[in-house]
Amino acid sequence: MRISRIYNNNVALAQTFNGEQMVVIGRGLAFGKRRGDLVDPTLVEQTFVPEAGTPDEKLSWSLAEIPSQILGVATDLESLVKSEGITISHSFIMPLADHLNYAVVRAREGIVVDYPLAVEVAQLYPQEVRFGRRALELVRERLGVNLPANEAIPLAMHLVNSQFATEDMSGTYRMTEIFSQIFEVISTGFGQPVDQASMSAARFVTHLRYLFARAAKGGDSEAEPSVPLLLETLKTAHPQAFACARKVLLILEMHLEQQLTDDELTYLTIHIARLAKDQYGPSSRVS
Secondary structure (H helix, E strand, C coil): CEEEEECCEEEEEEECCCEEEEEEEEECCCCCCCCEECCHHHHCCCCECCCCCCCCCHHHHHHHHHHHHHHHHHHHHHHHHCCCCCCCHHHHHHHHHHHHHHHHHHHHHHHCCCCCCCHHHHCHHHHHHHHHHHHHHHHHHHCCCCCHHCCCCHHHHHHHHCCCCCCCHHHHHHHHHHHHHHHHHHHHHCCCCCCCCHHHHHHHHHHEEEHHHHHHHCCCCCCCCCCHHHHHHHHHHHHHHHHHHHHHHHHHHHHCCCCHHHHHHHHHHHHHHHHHHHHHCCCCCCC
């Protein structure tokens, strides 16, 4: 690899012999180097490919401001996520590293930040929250900084956000608020709270997340054959679930600003019926 641009003594943009560009990180790997010089592979500790289309000025500012140790933590966390089979975008590393950088600065200055929806995030995204806690452990191991436990929440949301390949974190928080509202509807409908940490709730959240992803891309409902009689059968067999599903459908249509099909109502009814059976038993009734 040859150096294309130097950001600091420890971070540079390099180009491989097949034309691929990547950021290389390592103590002193760019010290005394110039553009066009070869990268010493023995000094490279981490690498990552920047998101395509990222403005050079934005990338340059971020890489110059974020310490290489924190970039290294972020790249290791990306490797951890990918090793667990989670698909994320290339844009994961820089926002994560930027957040970690400011979190470390705040911790050193004794500044504490409260994050909204902490309870909802912990309930709706247990896998991502576990990632957030692992990130806190890695920061403590690598940097000797004890970040507040609630920092696991925004770190979890960065992972949620990256799975949707969007730069807008506000949309991810909005989605979480809607999910919380949906579970409130189900809890009210059945007169009992929903255990959002259960497997059936996790499956339902997965369905809703993909629904949001499809809606953002302008896609249709899940591609399975439509069975008109199935919805009528579900309406008769699971009236509580059907009643909740209709309310949930209205909430989704309002927030997504698009009309959903009877097929989506069918999927919602099936998921809610499964959730109700697992949590409330077959004899549940609408309150």
